[in-house]
Structure formats: structure tokens, C-alpha cells
Amino acid sequence: MAQWTQMKQLIPYLATQTLNELYSPSFPMDVRCYLANWIEEQRWEDFEPEKVDQEPQALTLLDQIISCLQNLAGQNPNVVERMRLQHISRNMNMFRSQPFQLVLTVRDVLRKERELLSQAVTQDSMAAAPPTRDVDLLVLKVLEIQDCRQQIHQLQEELNWERQNYESMQGEKYQRHVLLRRGTKRVQLLQEAVSSLEKCQSRLISRIKAWRWEQHQATIGHPFDDNLSPLQTWCEQLLGVNGKLRQEVMLAGEPIPELQERLGRLLQTLIQSSLMVDKQPPQVIKTQSKFSTTVRYLLGEKVAPGKPVLFKAQIITEAQARNLGQLGSVPSENVGELINNTAILEHNTSSKSTCATFRNMSIKKIKRADRKGSESVTEEKFALFFTTEISITGCDIPYRIQMISVPVVVIVHGSQDNNALATIIWDCAFSEPERIPFLVPERVPWKQMCRTLNSKFMSEVGTQRCLDNYNQHFLAQKIFDKPDIAGDYSNMLVSWAQFNKEVLPGRPFTFWQWFDGVIELTKKHLKSYWSDGLIFGFIGKQHLHLILKDRPNGTFLLRFSDSEIGGITIAYVAPSESKGLKIQNIQPSTKRDLEIRSLGDRIQDIDFITHVYPDLPKNDVFRKYYTVSIQTKVGV
Template sequence: MAQWAQMKQLIPYLPTQALNELYPNSFPMDVRCYLANWIEEQRWEDFDLEKVEQEPQALSLLDQITSYLLSLAQQNPNVVERMRLQHISRSMSMMRSQPLKLVLTVRDVLRKERDLLSRTIPPHFPPSPAQDPISVGPSTRDVDLLVLKVLEIQNCRQQIHQLQEELNWERQNYESIQGETYLESCQSRLISRIKAWRWEQHQATIGHPFDDNLSPMQTWCEQLLGVNGKLRQEVMLAGEPIPELQDRLGLLLQTLIQSSLVVDKQPPQVIKTQSKFSTTVRYLLGEKVAPGKPVLLKAQIITEAQARNLGQLGSVPSENVGELINNTAILEHNTSSKSTCATFRNMSIKKIKRADRKGSESVTEEKFALYFTTEISITGCDIPYRIQMISVPVVVIVHGSQDNNALATIIWDCAFSEPDRIPFVVPERVPWKQMCMTLNSKFMSEVGTQRCLDNYNQHFLAQKIFDKPDIAGDYSNMLVSWAQFSKEVLPGRPFTFWQWFDGVIELTKKHLKSYWSDGLIFGFIGKQHLHLILKDRPNGTFLLRFSDSEIGGITIAYVAPSENGGQKIQNIQPSTKRDLEIRSLGDRIRDIDFITHVYPDLPKNDVFRKYYTGKSVHPPTRDVTHRHGNQWRTNLVKAFSSSVTTLHS
């Protein structure tokens, strides 16, 4: 550092032109000052421009310089100096393609410094004591020193002006970078919200709550597009180009444009060939679409394997696996709703190509999707963008008899898939607790009731699917397989668990909704438990339960006298959908004289009176239906709890 210590004494007396020639832009005096000690320790004289093999060593020195400068910048409390050092570091990094040239520049600077120091007499020595400065007039040397001082002041003013300009540029650059960071964070939250909306839409199939309002997200998309445009404009107006920032803003723009396409109205998830259906795709940046040629969206059907290959934009499904009729639609803007949508009307699948199936896999387990794509131009953007989106999984059937099994595939997919899964991966087994929630949600949403399946109903369902007759068992931690849910028939029955459960849903939805909502149907209960709770009740006591031997049936279990003077539990032939279309459940109960009291002990005519049609068997004297209905539900729970306690004891 001894050489730089001498140079610091000499520099104030050097003309500005001499300083500019000594320290070029590629190696400014700031670097010489801040890294003086380290610079003078390096072996710069060993380098030669002709020795290409020295480039790695030269590059290493350049990297050390830029690293030291960035470290000094981070430690410097002065914002002007900090930004100045950052700017110099970036500028020197641009010489990585010519590291030898920079190394030789440093070598030459050090040589010129040594030459200046060898030829210059230090200008700050005091005058000789023999001279009387007062008596002697101003010498030429004094004038020279004065001129140098003025030049130094001018140079300082110019440096201050230059630093102020660089500070303004750095502030603008810094604000642009900060703006890009905030934009990226906000856009990331938006895209996460769009994904969550799609997931909630998918879950709505099994009855989960779903808000389909897209207007807030559309406003969010439009605002972010505007912010991106303003930031890109600010970067263009900056004194120097910032390629890295421009690229990041461009990538954010592309991601936003390509993430704003959503399937607003999904197609039916079980589609029968030759049957017509519709679906609607919405573009959240529709108001920003460049005017001119209409935007045409195209739909095609793709397989699960093709859906997996869509991970990277640009991979278009090459093989056509199905013939889709009416598969194009124009993107149209609705001024009243401020939405821009393409509605595919009267679509149909004319034919479908199946994949090779494995083992016992059936056609109703094969999942497809609708793939929507178009090319779109946005106002203010130079190039068009290709955008794409796929629908939720669909199962294609050719006959109505396949509908139930196809729906099972969809239920399992909606209930047990992960939000960011690979299309359309689902687990093979799920916890019974999770299955219970799904069955309850599906039952309530399909029937349209607020009354859920209580713990006793869910317990019997577990007995049914696991083939466990013990009513005291705990099934909460057991795993249910896809085969148990939909492929394997129940013991002693010709149908699967899902076929049986779905039959109950259909029957309740069409004929028993009010009875169920009023709490008049006990629901799912096994015969072992049935005998336990009815065994001590008077003759004629009855309850309503879903049949476990027939799909879509409800039966009346009642206490009857036995031949030996005791009691026995009887079950009336289940009433199916067809039976209830002929005569309602209420009238059937009224017609049976030997059932008199609803379990535990309420007169049937008081409880079911409002469900009777035509002429009443016993004309009412007062309206007691609502009061007795509530009392019956309360007593039922108490009696059931008592029976379970008795069983466990």
C-alpha cells in the first residue's frame, strides 16, 4: 500500500485530464483506493496478453475484485458510496469475457503511478528558512499551486454532480427492482388463489362449499397486468438497460397471461358418447385482449398420459384419442357481467379410443380431460401468447348402465386427490375417517338436506364396507381400498358398496328428503343393533331403515308377537323408488294397522299426519306433528345411546 499512500499526496496536484488518463473507466480510481493493499500484493507483471492460458487466473482476480467491491458496498453506511460501489462492481463484471485485458489495465496503471512518483518532487515541502516569504513576491510555484487547487475544486464539483446523477439512476433502478419484487410476490399469491379456486371447484363435486365468483380475481389480474406494464416502461426509460430486470418482468407477464384462463363451467364428469353437453371457458384478462381478429378456442379430449405431458407449455398432444363434435368457440366479452368467455354448446363425443387396460381395470376407471387452447394477443404486448387449460377429469361411457361405476371413479378422484398432483394420480387406500366425511358430504349435498349422517349411521357403514358385524368395533383408523369401495361386491350381495350407497342417495333425494330432514328415518342400522333397541318395546313399535339387501330400498322394522307368546322383530318388504312413485311412504305407513308407534313410543298418526294424502284415517283434532317430530328425534337419540351403553356393558 506504500505506493498508493504516495499517490494520495500527489493526486490533488494532478490535472483532471491526467487523472482520467491514469485511471480509465474500466479501472476507476475508486477501485484503486478501496482495494489498494490487495492490489499491490498481486503479481500483475506476470501477465501477458498473448498468453491465453493465463485467462483462468485473470478471471479469478476479476471475480475477487467484484466480490470485494460488493462486500464493501454492503458494509458502507453511505448510500451514495454504496450504490457507487455496486454500480462499479456490475460494470467490471461485464469484462468477464476479457479478463486478461482488465489485468493488463491494472498492471499499466501501477506502472504509470511508479513513473509519476519517480519524476515528481513532492509539492508540499515548506519553504527554506533562509527566505522571508513576506519580503519576497509571489513565485511561479505559488501560482501553480493555486491553479491546481482551483482545478481540484472544479474536479470535486464535477464528481459530486456525477455521483448525484448516478444516485438518481440507482434510486430509479432500486425502485424498479423493489417494484418487480413486490409484483412477483403479489402475482404468486394471485396464482395460488386461482389454483385454490380450481381445487374448490373440483371438490364441489362431493358437496364441499364453493364460491364460483371470479370477479375479484379478474380485477386482481387486470391490476397486476397494469403494474407490470408500468414497470417495464420505467425500465425502458432508465439511463442504462437492465436486461436481467427486463427478463424477469417479461417472464412474470407471460406467466400472468397464461395463468388467467379458467374453466368457469366444467363439463359433466361422466359423459356418454353421442350425448350433448356444454362447458364454458373464461379469460380473466379478457378486457385487455387486443382488438382485431376474434380469439378462437379449440377443445380436444386427451388421456391421462397426455395430460401429464402438458407440464411444460408447448407440448401439444399429437395423438387424437377421440372425435369431439362442436369443439370450437369464440371468446366473447359480456359488457353487463364484465366477463370474457367462450361457451362450447352442443358438444358431444362421437367416438373414443381406449388405452390398454391393466388387470381387472374397467373402462369406467379410465380418466380423460378436455384440453382447451388458443393464441391470444394482449394490448401493449409485442408478441402473441399461446395459452392452455384442462378440465377436471371425466369418464367416458357408452351405456347408461356404466354411469354408477363411472361416478364412483369421479367421487374417489375428487375426494382423495392432492391439489398439486400429477394428473390424475389418486391413492389406492384412504383412512375410513376421510371416507366417512366424503360419504356424509355427498349424501347431504345430493339430497339437499341439513341433516347429516350421525355417528350411528357412519358406524353401520363401516361395518358394511369392512364386513365386520361387531357393533362395538372401532374403525376410525382402518384403511378403505378402492376395490372395497367400488369393485368388490358385498358379501352375499350382487352389488358393491358404492352401488348400494348411491341407491340410497337416489331414493332419498327423490322420495324421502322431507322424512329424512324431519328426522323420521333412522337410516343405516344393522339387524343386530336393530334387535337390540327394539327387543323391549311394545308390539307395534317400528322404525324406518334403509334396506341393506336391496339397492335403493327403505323398509319398516317393527315389533310383532311371536307364536309362543313372546316378541319378534319383523321387516316389511323394502319399498323402492318404483313403489313410492305408486304410493308415498306416508300413505303406506297409514295403511298398515299393526304398526302403531314410532320408536321409541310416539303415535304414528301424530308424527306422520302431514305426509298423509287423501282422506285421513283418523281426522286430526289439533296439529301436533311438529312438536312430536322434535320429541321423537330427542327420544330416539336417548334410546339409541342407552342401547349402546347396554351393549358395551
């Protein structure tokens, strides 16, 4: 099961297309997950397509898979999952006419998983530190070029000495031939070194872009290593190599324009790509509110001494950000007034970082663009644009460097915060790397949305417990307004309107407003309860009745309210007047209620709820959450 454990960690970062190709409808991810241990114990690699006599073994494996799925379905107390497992086991019967096809499918899935895991490990190791070997090889090439130049110089000196001291020039022809060969070799070495530098710098630029992308994705809870020191070392090393190669080209005797131009372009790209937004501004900014942001220059130690480097920041629109990418020019129109929008680049010797920190910055006013249709001000994206002119030691001319922040939404009132955050979440989760600013799709697959909601929930609450299949299924029912608990929503598309423009049926709030309310409630008052598995979470009333209808009187579970924002309610089994049982829901407790009395104490107060679903005595489970112990309460 070790392979599946690794795959579960990798899956959230794989593209939807990759997942669809890996786990097809004939062998869905559910089968891989439920039977992970059994699957990895079988000898799939022993099967070969040309061996027809292996078909009975393949049929045996198919029967075992179907049997395992049916057993799991029978043991599963959750109706949705039970029906899903039964549906999958029936579909597996399609392989009965071609059992060999199943074996090859599973074998190929496992192979592809190993390949993806191997690629992930390689990428992680490449990202962890600069490619020392590549840089070392470049340095060796430079040393070889320098040695070749010195040999040519020595040969030329010897030739000049012989001319001055001997009339006979019998060896001159041979020496000239040697000089010519050495000169040709030196030019060849220079060309090879510049080509190697181009490849190495291309990898560096890709890694810089990846760092910026990972920083952007961190908003929705993706892991992110913010350490820039390895990239800084890499930048400094390549700048040093570039300087030595430019010097060697100048000392070549005859000009080599092609190499000079290539090295000049590499130098400009490196200098202009080394500016990073180390600490991004808040992505939802309220006018008149103070905030800070920091830019870091990775070649800071190479900045020429003298006049301080002054960075300037301005706020730009989405349209200006697009033109910036196309033209590389500074936006002329000022769309907002930024207070404290300049900062001096300063070097910190202890951290070896060179940064400009904009402190106490604020947006005094903002100019809105003309909106289309029902577009809200909280859907309008801006960015901070940082720019300066910088001189690098050893370079003849100054360079203009610039960088934009991640998208930000500007609001004027706290009530707009939630909708603005929805815009940011959608942008971070569903934008593509190196997109045109700040394009995002209007619709996304539910699978992708589900991963985003789970990642955001876990990171904001600060928990290792994820939203399970039951929770995810109800969230799909909620956003698609589909009451059928047996429905499969994995391939349906979610629109931005469904996420945060249209209110939920019969409710005065959107899906995101409701979901974000649950996050806030859980983060502030229910984190431990959730992490301990005491809260069932998101569950619809239809599903609730199915799992509680056969439970004894007093059985209860905790679920997030679907009728109001930020509420948790207790659903319990109660006796009915007809001597049967009925499911009751206690009025939801909100953040304000839980500030007055904790959830644990509220549960202790209610005598008619006795067992947590499925059958755990409540006092055993919630004892540590009671403010007053049971003994004290009964006067023992």
C-alpha cells in the same frame, strides 16, 4: 360451546394427519364432542406445569370427565354408542397417575383449535377479495419511481441549460453527483417494486389454484364460491402494474436486463395463468350426448382488438395430461372425436366477463387405452384440453394459453353411469392439490371416506341433516364386512376395490352402487322424511334387535334396506307365537313403489305399526304426510 360449533364446520376440511395430531387416542374427538359445553366452561389456562399444588384440582376435573362420560353412557339408548362411551371412560383412568397431563392435553387441544380457526378466518378473508393494500402499495411504488424519473429529467435539463449559458461550470460536479444518486435510487426502487410484484403475483397464482381446487371438491358437496370477479380484478391490476414497470425500465437510460427478464417472466405467467374453466363439462359423459362447457379469460378486457380469438377443445388421456404438465406441448395424437369443439372468446359488458362457451359439444367416438388386469373402462380418466393463441394490448408478441378440465369418464351406455361416478367421487375426494394427473391413492382412511360419504349424501339430497354416528358405524360394518357392532373402524383403511370393484358379501352389487341407490331414493322420494328425522337410516339387523327388543308391540323404525339397491323398509316389533316379541321387516319399498304410493300413505295403511321408535305415536308424527286425513278415512 361456541368454539366446538365452529370446529365442527372446519373439521371436514382438515387433513387426516392434522386431526390425528389434534385429537389423540388419549383424548379422542368423541370426548371433545360429548363434553363440548362443559370443557369450554372450565379454566384450563389457569394450570401451569410448575405448580404442583394444582394436582388435586386436576384430579377433580378428571373425575368429573369420567363421571360425565359414564352418565352419558347410561342414558344413551344406542348400544354401539353406549359401549363406545364406556370404553372411553375406562381409558381416561390412565390419567389417574398423572392428572396434570390430562389438563395440559385439554388446554393444548383448545389452543390448537383456536389457532386453526384463526388460520381459517384469515384464509377466508384473503380469499374473499384481492389484497387491495398490496396492490395499492405497488401503485405507490410505481408513482414514486415515475416521480424520481421526472426529477432526474428536470435536473438533466437544468444542467444542460447551465452548460449552454455559463462558461463557469462550478456547480456541474455537484449536479452530476445528485444525478448519480437519483439514478441509483431509481434503480433500487425498480428492484424493490419488481420484488413486491413477484410476491403479490405469487399470492394471486396460489389463490387461482385454490379456486380450481375448490371447484374440483364441489363435486363431493364441499362449499364453493364460483365468483371469479375478485380474481379478475386482481389479474387486471397486476397486469397494469407490470406494464408501467416495464415502461419505467425502458426509460431508465441504460438497459437493465435482469429486471426486464423478471418482468417478462411475470407477464408470461400472468397471461397464461388467467385462463379458467368457468363451467366444467359433466364428469361422466356418454358418447353421442350433447353437453356444454365454458372457459373464461380473466384478462379478457385487455385482449388486443382485431381478429377474434378462437378456442379449440380436444379430449386427452391421463398419460397425455401428464406429458402436458411436463412438456407444455399440445398433444399430437387424437384419442377422441369431438363435435363442435371450437368457440369464440366473447366479452359480456353487463357481467364484465370474457368467455368462450362450447355449445352442443359431443364425443362421437373414443379410443381406449390398454387396460391392466381387471381395470374397467369406467376407471379410465380423460380430460378436455382447451387452447388458443392470444394477444394482449401493450405486449409485443402473442401468447399460447391452455387449460385442462377436471377428469371426466367417457361411457357408451347408461348402465355404466354409476360405476363411472364412483371413479369421479374417489378422484375428487382423495386426490391431492397440484398432483400429477390424475393420481389418487389406492387406499384411504375410513375417517376420510366417512366424511366424503356424508358430504355427498347431504349435498345430493339437499338436506342439513347429516349421517349420525349410528349410520356411519353401520356403513363401516358394511364396507369392511364386520358384524361386530362394538368395533372401532376409525383407523382402518378402505381400498378402491372395497368401494366399487368387489361386490358385497352375498349381494350382487358393490358398496358404492348400494349407497348411491339410497341417495337417489332419498333425493327423489324421502328428502322431507329424512330432514325431519323420521328415518333412522343405516342400521344393521344385530343393532336393530338390540334397540327394539325391549320396546312394546307396534313400535317401528324406518331403515334403508341392505339387501337391495334403493329400498327403504319398516322394521317393527310384533308378537310371537311364544307370547314374546319378535322383530319383523316389511318388504322394502323402492323408487317404483313410492311413485305409486307415498311412504306416508303406506305407513298410514299399516294398522299394526303404532309408534315410531322410541315411543312417538305415528299419527302425530306422520300426519302431514298423509294424502287422506285420518278424519276423512274414518268417515268423520
